Amino acid sequence: MTCIIVDDEPPAIRILQKYVAQLPDITCVASTTKSIEALQLFQEHEPDVIFLDIQMPDLTGIQLSKLVKGKTKIVFTTAYAQFAVEGFELNAVDYLLKPIAFNRFIDAVEKVKNSLAIPHETTAKNITAPETDYFFIKTDGKNRFKKVMLNDILYLESIKNYVVLHVEGEQIVTYNTLKYFEENLPEHLFAKIHKSYIVALRKVTHTDTNEVWVQQQCLPLGDTHKVAFFEKINQKKL
Template sequence: MSNAEQTIRCLAVDDEAYAAEIIAGYINKTPFLELVGATSDPFEALRLVQANQVDLVFLDIQMPELTGIQFLKICGGKCKVVLTTAYPEYALEGFELDVIDYLLKPIPYERFYKSAVKVRQMITPAAAPAPVHLPVTDNGYLFIKGDNKNKFIRVEYNDILYLEGLKNYVSVYTGTQRLITYQSLREFEEQLPKNLFMRIHKSYIVPFSKIRMVDGNAVYIGDNCLPVGETYRSEFFRKIRE
């Protein structure tokens, strides 16, 4: 089945009915998503997931009868999950349970759509582009802090698609995984070689080699569309023209 024909069956789960309806509205306006339902009952949601009627759940964390984290542990990876919450402190635990994304309320449609695209890429992945081999600068890799004091993960420069800063932690996206680390984007900006990487927004650092197109104030890396912030715009376009 082609990407154009396949839709992703989605469920919105939130103990506040109006919040579930907002997500349901977003699902309905996204062409490749199909709304299965919107519910404030996590047990009803579990029944739908266990019956294999759902591909993707947009899941609230703070629910009185069954928390989102408990839901994740029970459902055991039977579907993809994007967490929706007003509480950023659950992000790391959520990613350790293999959620696709973590959306902080209030959720703008643009941010919702970005998560939906990530799920589509995982469910119906496009052919991967040929890898770009960069000249090795410094050591050609860096170590990022893991989830405990003495854990460090080696990441090759060539593997990095982009870095996204989210309050007190950073997501490092590679071609195969997302790594979460409690470091600041500023630390990465200082550590990464300036001839290979550039900060284009208060929330994003990108490698020049992975940019497939620049259109106005948008940078495209694969199917990801990242904004160029006003503060960084002049320097970014100067480097692009060079």
């Protein structure tokens, strides 16, 4: 999926570019602070979606959106909530209120994907082979994969249809489900502790009745996962 970012404030553009760079199935092909130039970029790239600020000089985002034709979807971004109704009346896919949180941005991308009927893509298979201490996951672009060492994984976090792999020194985002990783990661090394979290057992520092600490991060321990989790903990108990 391709996108163009239009905002008269460069810092706002950089934030969205950073968000886009963390998601594997969307690429920013152009950005601009000028609404007139945005029209030219649209004609040149014909993107799947435009992230469009409403308060713009020359042409407002509302005016610009009326000139965008074809399959391109609109996601409005603005600091002013009063424009939301008008934005949705123009059939915008979503409306992001600044400052935009990453989770909220992911929601908007998912809505765009659903409106475009983009199919789900899976990651590399057979990551649990006995001799395997690493695997590759798809991160960005058609043929871009990231090597992940099993021993570097701290925990996995599910956000909508994405999974964030928290590894030593970085976060890796892939378009997949937590269930996929639950079924393919080695059971003796990993444990699901919540509907949104899988932890690497070797990285767990301590536990409580309702919480699991992975290094300095406190994660929730769901009621439906307590028995199985503590069974694995007891197997390692002296």
